[in-house]
Amino acid sequence: MIQDKIIVIGGGLAGTEAAWQIAQAGIAVILYEMRPVKTSPAHHTEELAELVCSNSFGAQNSDRAAGLLHEELRRLGSIVISTADEQSVPAGGALAVDRAVFSSHLTSTLANHPLIELKRAEITAIPQDQVVVLTTGPLTSPQLASDLQKFTGMEYMSFFDAASPIIVGESIDRDIAFLASRYDKGEAAYLNCPMNQEQYLQFQQELCNAEQAELKDFERENAKFFEGCLPIEELAQRGEDTMRYGPLKPVGLFDSRLGDFRVPENKGKRPYAVVQLRQEDKAGQLWNMVGFQTNLKWGEQKRIFRLIPGLENAEFVRMGVMHRNTFINSPQLLEPSLQFTSKNTVLAAGQLVGTEGYTAAAAGGWLAGTNAARLLLGQEPVTMPETTMMGALFGFISSASPKHFQPMPPNFGIIPQLPTRVKNKRERYGQYRDRSLSDLETWKQSLLKPVVTL
Missing domain, CATH: 2.40.30.260 (Elongation Factor Tu (Ef-tu); domain 3)
Incomplete structure (x- = not known):
């Protein structure tokens, strides 16, 4: 493969995170965002990472599912969560942001990164023979959606969101x-x-x-x-x-x-x-x-x-x-690494793959961006420990029943049970958190010695 730049299609939360992680790995990236050249039924601005629905990322405490996902991403150097922390507004026990400042800050940060080229253009077909991260979200343009259906051989699944x-x-x-x-x-x-x-x-x-x-x-x-x-x-x-x-x-x-x-x-x-x-x-x-x-x-x-x-x-x-949200049938199409099984140089993340929520989109962007960079560097793609919220979430969307697959938010019900049953829910969730963060740190250390593909 002759390629010196990775292509990320879609400038939402997942695409923003993916582009940032690729650049942090020292690789040039072209981030395509169709707005304002072409608008969507739900967006109001042309900023990257625009929050279309709520301005809340969910519960802040790390013994809650969303909060644990926040903390995992903090420890992994997520640009989305660090910016959310910087631009937070009072919201009780939730992490909520000033959405205008949040998106504007991320747009400026990425646009000024020397390894990130932000292109305002619509992509109507998935580039072939290149490492590509697809993060076009639930409002993928009709032309690209049609090409994605040809690529996967499957129709979209959908639901309505407001x-x-x-x-x-x-x-x-x-x-x-x-x-x-x-x-x-x-x-x-x-x-x-x-x-x-x-x-x-x-x-x-x-x-x-x-x-x-x-x-x-x-x-x-x-x-x-x-x-x-x-x-x-x-x-x-x-x-x-x-x-x-x-x-x-x-x-x-x-x-x-x-x-x-x-x-x-x-x-x-x-x-x-x-x-x-x-x-x-x-x-x-x-x-x-x-x-x-x-x-x-x-x-x-x-x-x-x-x-x-x-x-x-x-x-x-x-x-x-x-507006209508569309997503692919990930259990039939994706690996836990967020690579397509039919073409492992194409990765996908965000609501497009059937994860639900802002933080889950950022988490998918982190993993897809990290693995895209590893592919270009000749390294093996990674999967997350199943005991982490990220690992459990991506393990679920890649292995659930395809017949009944629906979008999944972060939750403790998809994490493997503890060795010993804990009846008290708060204590049980605390132990899930402790195990997750411990296993995440061990996993991070293993990445310091990447396995190179021969």
């Missing part, structure tokens, strides 16, 4: 909304809009009867939703109390103005339901409606969401949107 609205902070009534984090964990970083039973039931009925936007190019009856990111109107239609046991649950939220609900005499003051808003930027000028991904028409969003106490005069800077 993003939440963002509200101007000054338009939120602070006499009603109160600052608190659930169970007082971490800084009080969420604005909480309380509802009584009458307000909640009216809100639920309005959601059930609301007009939804037309799905572009697709018929609604063919739509599948990813269960981890259901539109709020879909939750409302699943039952009267579904939202109260989901994103609107009031448990663990205490309004200090009304007294501590944990005290018996104040128990009756607990809200019937609570809508939470998470800080979107460092200055606290913008707030994201937590769990309010939606496909309602924009006029309906404004009408119904202004029924929420505290949001009567809400100003929306971004309405909720819905």
Whole structure:
């Protein structure tokens, strides 16, 4: 193979991470991003690593699945997670970022790297006879998607995903909304809009009867939703109390103005339901409606969401949107190294391969970028220890049942069990974390002596 540069297609989180890891290995990389030459139905900017849905990377604590993945990536030198840490905003126990600054910083960092060439152009076919990392995500352009289907011999799988609205902070009534984090964990970083039973039931009925936007190019009856990111109107239609046991649950939220609900005499003051808003930027000028991904028409969003106490005069800077996510049947197509079994010089990562969540996309970018560099250097590609969250995740997507394969977020259910059963969940997750980070350090040391392919 005569090649001095690696090609990365797609400038999302996975592509950004992959390009950075390739450059860190001392290899030149061309990173292709089609925006702004060609837009997508979900993106709003031309920046790399734009966060399309939430601005949260999930739980921060390393005894949580997402938090463990964060920590593994920190120890592996992830540019995405280090930037998220630098650009974080208060979010209780979660790692959330100022999304505009986060993406702008990553774009500038990569564009100014001497080994990274950022090209704004659409790639319509997978380059042959080269090491290529495919990270085009769930909104792969139709031409490239068609070529990928020819390459794999398989149709895409798909589901529908949605993003939440963002509200101007000054338009939120602070006499009603109160600052608190659930169970007082971490800084009080969420604005909480309380509802009584009458307000909640009216809100639920309005959601059930609301007009939804037309799905572009697709018929609604063919739509599948990813269960981890259901539109709020879909939750409302699943039952009267579904939202109260989901994103609107009031448990663990205490309004200090009304007294501590944990005290018996104040128990009756607990809200019937609570809508939470998470800080979107460092200055606290913008707030994201937590769990309010939606496909309602924009006029309906404004009408119904202004029924929420505290949001009567809400100003929306971004309405909720819905788009189709596509992914490949990775168990039939990929190795745990994220190489295609049919052509090992082509690698893939991100939501395209069926991992779910920002951090998982960055993790896939790290492994695909690392292995792409190793291929060009004549070294054996690596797989992650199965006891790590990264290893478990990539092991799952490459070995799950192809017939029932669906996107998978990081979770402890896919990690091998401990030698001795631990009943206490928090303690069990802590032991998973300790084993993972220990095995990761041992694995990292083994990479210092790479095996060269003869």
